[in-house]
Structures are given as C-alpha cells and as structure tokens.
Amino acid sequence: SRTLKPVSTVVAQNGTKNFSTSCQRNFKVVVAGASGGIGQPLALLLKQNPLVTRLALYDIAPVTPGVAVDLSHMNTPAKVSGHKGPEELSAAIKDADVVVIPAGVPRKPGMTRDDLFNTNASIVRDLAVSIAQNAPKAILAIITNPVNSMVPIASEVLKKAGVYDPRRVLGVTTLDVVRAAAFIGEINGVDPRSVTIPVIGGHSGVTIIPLLSQSQPAVKLTDQAKIKALTERIQEAGTEVVKAKAGGGSATLSMAFAGARLADAVLRGLKGDSNVVECAYIKSDLTEAAYFANPVVLGKNGVEKNLGYGQLNEFEQQLLKAAIPELLKNIKTGEDFVKK
Numbered sequence: 001s002r003t004l005k006p007v008s009t010v011v012a013q014n015g016t017k018n019f020s021t022s023c024q025r026n027f028k029v030v031v032a033g034a035s036g037g038i039g040q041p042l043a044l045l046l047k048q049n050p051l052v053t054r055l056a057l058y059d060i061a062p063v064t065p066g067v068a069v070d071l072s073h074m075n076t077p078a079k080v081s082g083h084k085g086p087e088e089l090s091a092a093i094k095d096a097d098v099v100v101i102p103a104g105v106p107r108k109p110g111m112t113r114d115d116l117f118n119t120n121a122s123i124v125r126d127l128a129v130s131i132a133q134n135a136p137k138a139i140l141a142i143i144t145n146p147v148n149s150m151v152p153i154a155s156e157v158l159k160k161a162g163v164y165d166p167r168r169v170l171g172v173t174t175l176d177v178v179r180a181a182a183f184i185g186e187i188n189g190v191d192p193r194s195v196t197i198p199v200i201g202g203h204s205g206v207t208i209i210p211l212l213s214q215s216q217p218a219v220k221l222t223d224q225a226k227i228k229a230l231t232e233r234i235q236e237a238g239t240e241v242v243k244a245k246a247g248g249g250s251a252t253l254s255m256a257f258a259g260a261r262l263a264d265a266v267l268r269g270l271k272g273d274s275n276v277v278e279c280a281y282i283k284s285d286l287t288e289a290a291y292f293a294n295p296v297v298l299g300k301n302g303v304e305k306n307l308g309y310g311q312l313n314e315f316e317q318q319l320l321k322a323a324i325p326e327l328l329k330n331i332k333t334g335e336d337f338v339k340k
C-alpha cells in the first residue's frame, strides 16, 4: 500500500475530482476495538478522512461486521471491512499503515487506570504480536489504558519480534491537549481551537503535566491558586467524565475526536506534509523515564523529531518531579509483563 502514485485523480469527499501529485495519500488504517464506545465514533470520523482509503474494523464483539456495513453506506471513499474475533485479526492488520488501538476495558467510578492493567495488558500484547507479523512497519497509536504501561508492552513485543522502531509506537495523549485547550478557551473567552498548549509526561493523574506557562494565547489567570486548580482539573478530567457517567464508562466521544485528530496528524506526516506537530507518549531520553510525552514532529516514519518541552517554570518543575517516579513504576510494570 506504500506504492507512490506519480499523478492520479482522486475523488474528493464532495464528489469533485482533485488532482494529486507525487505523495502517497492512500492509507490503510485499522481500528482495533472498533465496536466499543471509542471505536465506533472514531471509525465514523476516520471514514470521513480523505487520506484513509481502507478502514479495517477489528473487535471481538459480534456486532463488528454490522458496524462495518453501517459505515460502508457513507458516501466517502474509504473502503470499510469488518473483522470479528482472533481468527480474523491477521486479515484486519495485514499491510496496515496505521493501527489505532482503543481495545480493552474502561474505568468505573472508584477505579484508577492502573486497575485496568490486568485485563488490558494481554489484549494489547496480542494485538502487538499480530502487528509484528502482519504489518511490522505500521504506526501504532495506543489509546488503551493505562497508556503509560501499554506503550512499553507493545514496544517490548515488537522488540522480541525484531521489528521494533521507536518512531512508530505512540501513546495517545491528545485528549489531555484537547481538554486543556477547551478549558483555556473557556477561561480566556476565545475559540478553543485557537489555543495551543503542550501537555507532557504521561496519561494518568500526576503524570499529566499541562504546561500552562507555554499556552498560546497566554492563560488569563494570574493567581497561582487558580493555575494550580486548572492544572488539577486537566489531570483529573478523565475522572470527571467517569464520575459523570456514573458507571457507564469513561470518555468516549471526546476521545474519538482526539484519536481522529492524532490519526490525521500521523497520516499527514506519512504523506509528507511538513510541520505536523502533536504531543504523544513515545520512547524518549529526555528524562529518567524511558517513555515520555511532549510535542513531536510527525513524518514519513512516524516520529521524525522530538521537540522536547522547553522552559518549565518552578511550579511545572515540581509537577515533573512528582510525575517521574509514577512513570518509572508504570513503565516497569509494562516491561516486566512482557519479559516474564
């Protein structure tokens, strides 16, 4: 699917013909966990992405072929296929350019993301085994919690299989960025889409570090207590949704929105667009933690460049200090799971 098409006509979403030049713009994207709360709206959004020409939906749920038939009636170019159960996993993954993974159980009130580890670890491990066999060059975007441990699991599996490329394994932290921008937009009274804010570290509680000092436009809060409260709201926003859903799961729609944004950025990078920047949780040597999230440039091989996290103020340095031990623990849990 990586063949370059020198000049081709593609039918755009509105039915008109666009002229495309030398870059690849026909990608196969897989959603693993496609029938779930995140998977279905994520697939709905990806079906509308003009860079997606094949959309493979994989899940163990019986409804999966039906979800695929449903989406296939949308008049957008992506061809949709449904794959149900482990015996159809290879066909789903085969030759994928990008595999987005929201497979696994979500939190209920009172649970931490780490409480999901025992169930979700083997799900992500088995998906990574299939990716190593059927699409070793695919870019993985892991949504499944706990993200801080799932990325090390997938990485270790790919290492064992001899196909690991750290540029191609991303933990999805986009929802933290989306939330931070939404809350700042509200505070500043501006369109939240105009807010740029890096969120670094990982994706759970204290490991989520919004760099409010680097927000553009600047956050209209001068009082340090309010900065602290906003920071904590962003760190606990997932729990805010879990509580509000009262046993009905965790964030799904905002996550689908965020996952589609990250997938689109990965695809634009693969296509050859320049200056594609998103935050993601990746293999990193910036801190003591072997995996760390911050803004990265996405390109033809996944992560092209780690942009680091710039200057932290004193408050943010404290947040970073609190995050590192937790990240180290989460990473070790993931790595040990595969090594044992």
Ligand code: NAD
Pocket (backbone or CB within 6 Å): 032, 033, 034, 035, 036, 037, 038, 039, 058, 059, 060, 061, 102, 103, 104, 105, 106, 107, 116, 120, 123, 142, 143, 144, 145, 146, 147, 172, 173, 174, 175, 176, 203, 249, 250, 251, 252, 255
């Ligand atoms: P859900 O229960 O609604 O959906 C999960 C889907 O995974 C189900 O359709 C289920 O059948 C499927 N599944 C289970 N085992 C599978 C397997 N072995 N292979 C393929 N599919 C399998 O849950 P959800 O609300 O969609 O959440 C999914 C995951 O995403 C959870 O772990 C949740 O904590 C996480 N999440 C992460 C973020 C983030 O910011 N990274 C945000 C929200 C949720």
Ligand code: LMR
Pocket (backbone or CB within 6 Å): 106, 107, 113, 145, 175, 203, 237, 238, 239, 241, 242, 250, 251
């Ligand atoms: C989120 O941040 O919404 C997700 O990680 C789901 C959760 O469990 O909070």
